Amino acid sequence: MNLIEKTAAQEIKFHGRIINLRVDDAVLPNGNHATREVVEHPGGVCVAALTAENELLFVRQFRYPYGEVLLELPAGKLDRGGEDPLDAGKRELREETGAVAASYRSLGKLYPSPGYCDEIIHLYFAEDLTFGDSSPDDDEFLECERIPLARAVEMVLQNEITDAKTQVAILKVAALQNQ
Amino acid sequence: MNLIEKTAAQEIKFHGRIINLRVDDAVLPNGNHATREVVEHPGGVCVAALTAENELLFVRQFRYPYGEVLLELPAGKLDRGGEDPLDAGKRELREETGAVAASYRSLGKLYPSPGYCDEIIHLYFAEDLTFGDSSPDDDEFLECERIPLARAVEMVLQNEITDAKTQVAILKVAALQNQ
Numbered sequence: 001m002n003l004i005e006k007t008a009a010q011e012i013k014f015h016g017r018i019i020n021l022r023v024d025d026a027v028l029p030n031g032n033h034a035t036r037e038v039v040e041h042p043g044g045v046c047v048a049a050l051t052a053e054n055e056l057l058f059v060r061q062f063r064y065p066y067g068e069v070l071l072e073l074p075a076g077k078l079d080r081g082g083e084d085p086l087d088a089g090k091r092e093l094r095e096e097t098g099a100v101a102a103s104y105r106s107l108g109k110l111y112p113s114p115g116y117c118d119e120i121i122h123l124y125f126a127e128d129l130t131f132g133d134s135s136p137d138d139d140e141f142l143e144c145e146r147i148p149l150a151r152a153v154e155m156v157l158q159n160e161i162t163d164a165k166t167q168v169a170i171l172k173v174a175a176l177q178n179q
Numbered sequence: 180m181n182l183i184e185k186t187a188a189q190e191i192k193f194h195g196r197i198i199n200l201r202v203d204d205a206v207l208p209n210g211n212h213a214t215r216e217v218v219e220h221p222g223g224v225c226v227a228a229l230t231a232e233n234e235l236l237f238v239r240q241f242r243y244p245y246g247e248v249l250l251e252l253p254a255g256k257l258d259r260g261g262e263d264p265l266d267a268g269k270r271e272l273r274e275e276t277g278a279v280a281a282s283y284r285s286l287g288k289l290y291p292s293p294g295y296c297d298e299i300i301h302l303y304f305a306e307d308l309t310f311g312d313s314s315p316d317d318d319e320f321l322e323c324e325r326i327p328l329a330r331a332v333e334m335v336l337q338n339e340i341t342d343a344k345t346q347v348a349i350l351k352v353a354a355l356q357n358q
Contacts, residue, residue, distance in 0.1 A: 003241040003248050003320050013193050014200055016216045018295055021193055021200050026243055029320050036243045037195045039218055041295075062182040064205055064215045065297040066290065069182050077294070108338035110346065111245065112291035113298060115256070116197055116220075118244040121343075141182050141208050157354055159287035164300075164343040167289065171350040175336055 002029045005036075018042075018077065041119035045089040046075040046165040048107065048173045049099055049126040055146040056170065057097045057129075062141065071145070071155075072163045073170075075121075085122035093126060097144050098134035101126035107172045112164055123169045125176065149174060181208045184215075197221075197256065220298035224268040225254040225344040227286065227352045228278055228305040234325040235349065236276045236308075241320065250324070250334075251342045252349075254300075264301035272305060276323050277313035280305035286351045291343055302348045304355065328353060 006027045014021040020040040028034055049057040056073065063070045076092035078085060086104060093099050107123035136142055147155070153174045155161045161170070185206040193200040199219040207213055228236045235252065242249045255271035257264060265283060272278050286302035315321055326334070332353045334340045340349070 001320065001322055003239065003322070005241050005243055016202070017214060018216050019200075019218070021198075021218075023195070024243070028318055030318070032318055034318055035196060037197050038244045039198070039200075039296075041292075044294075060182065062184050063290075063293040064184055064203070065217045065295060066293060070290070070293055072293070109341055110343045111242075111249070111341045112343045113220075113296065114242040114245060114249055114251070114342055115223075116244060117218075117292065117296070119292060139207055139209070139211055139213055141180065143180055143182070153354075157351065162288055162290045163293055164289045164291045164347060168343060168346050168350070171347070171354070172336065175332075175350070 004029060008033065037116050039117040039119070041077070041117060042080045043078040043085070043119060044075060044121040044165075045078065045085045045092060045124070046073050046121055046169055047089045047093045047124045047126050048073050048169040049093055049097065049101055049129055050149065050173065051129055051146065054149050056149055056152050056173070057099060058145045058147055059096050060143040060145060070163055071161055072166045075165060086124065089122070089124045089126075094132070095135050095137070096142060098132045099129045100132065102128035107169055110165055110168055121165050123165065123172070125173055149177070183208060187212065216295050218296040218298070220256070220296060221259045222257040222264070222298060223254060223300040223344075224257065224264045224271060224303070225252050225300055225348055226268045226272045226303045226305050227252050227348040228272055228276070228280055228308055229328065229352065230308055230325065233328050235328055235331050235352070236278060237324045237326055238275050239322040239324060249342055250340055251345045254344060265303065268301070268303045268305075273311070274314050274316070275321060277311045278308045279311065281307035286348055289344055289347055300344050302344065302351070304352055328356070
């Protein structure tokens with residue numbers, strides 16, 4: 001079956017600091033037209049950093065859209081202009097936790113909400129950590145925390161961790177360690 | 180540490196068919212102000228439906244923001260007005276695959292992109308399936324597929340499946356079965 005949609009027209013409705021919003025006129029496989037709302041995002045990165053004691057590094061921060069403090073792995077968005085995801089991961093890990101990792105492995109990528117958003121989040125597994133000072137941005141408020149990997153897996157399965165990239169990265173690290 | 184941000188002002192910049200976009204003026208814990216871009220979404224649901232042969236039901240569909248055909252578990256958005264997530268899951272599973280499940284269990288919820296979006300995706304595990312005709316919307320083009328659970332887990336770990344809710348639901352179902 002032909003599943004492909006084609007773009008007939010594009011209109012940017014909003015230019016933001018983090019996201020843009022575009023509304024496209026798309027041509028469906030049957031020739032009908034449909035409106036497609038697309039959130040444009042520069043992409044993100046998330047790092048599962050494991051200590052020698054088999055603990056993962058976490059950050060707690062207020063997430064404005066939910067009005068909740070969430071427990072997440074260190075993460076951030078790529079600088080516009082196509083920053084290398086691994087470089088961004090190293091930067092975010094150091095800024096948010098003070099950690100520098102000697103070993104990095106890719107944990108693949110994740111499309112958070114493919115119906116209306118083009119964001120790609122790149123996941124990494126970091127080991128062989130050394131610690132310096134963290135240096136969050138002036139207006140970035142977060143608390144660091146270490147949680148044993150086995151406990152983190154439990155927290156995902158018991159729905160104590162809700163962030164998608166954090167859930168995926170924890171379950172992938174656990175799967176790798178069980179292989 | 181106080182992490183809480185407060186809302187000083189809100190402005191809707193875009194009212195769409197699926198999403199709205201809001202820009203808020205937020206007060207940070209240190210009293211500074213910051214702009215917060217928020218995508219408003221009614222919420223979604225995703226169903227991991229397992230056959231008696233230990234196969235998961237999948238759909239392939241074109242995802243316009245990426246310009247790619249993606250392999251995902253059956254899913255959809257909640258009707259505006261606060262549709263019950265489980266009802267939505269039953270509807271989406273039947274419409275997209277023709278399957279009706281006698282047994283449903285919650286697999287928790289997932290926040291796809293908490294930095295700028297308020298969407299909550301509810302995950303369910305469905306078993307004891309019977310099959311009728313699927314009934315996708317007129318302008319919905321998708322192909323159904325069955326994949327053994329063990330192979331689906333491999334596809335997540337080998338990055339052949341990129342959709343966040345699909346990755347999480349598969350890894351959670353596998354973890355439940357191994358308990």
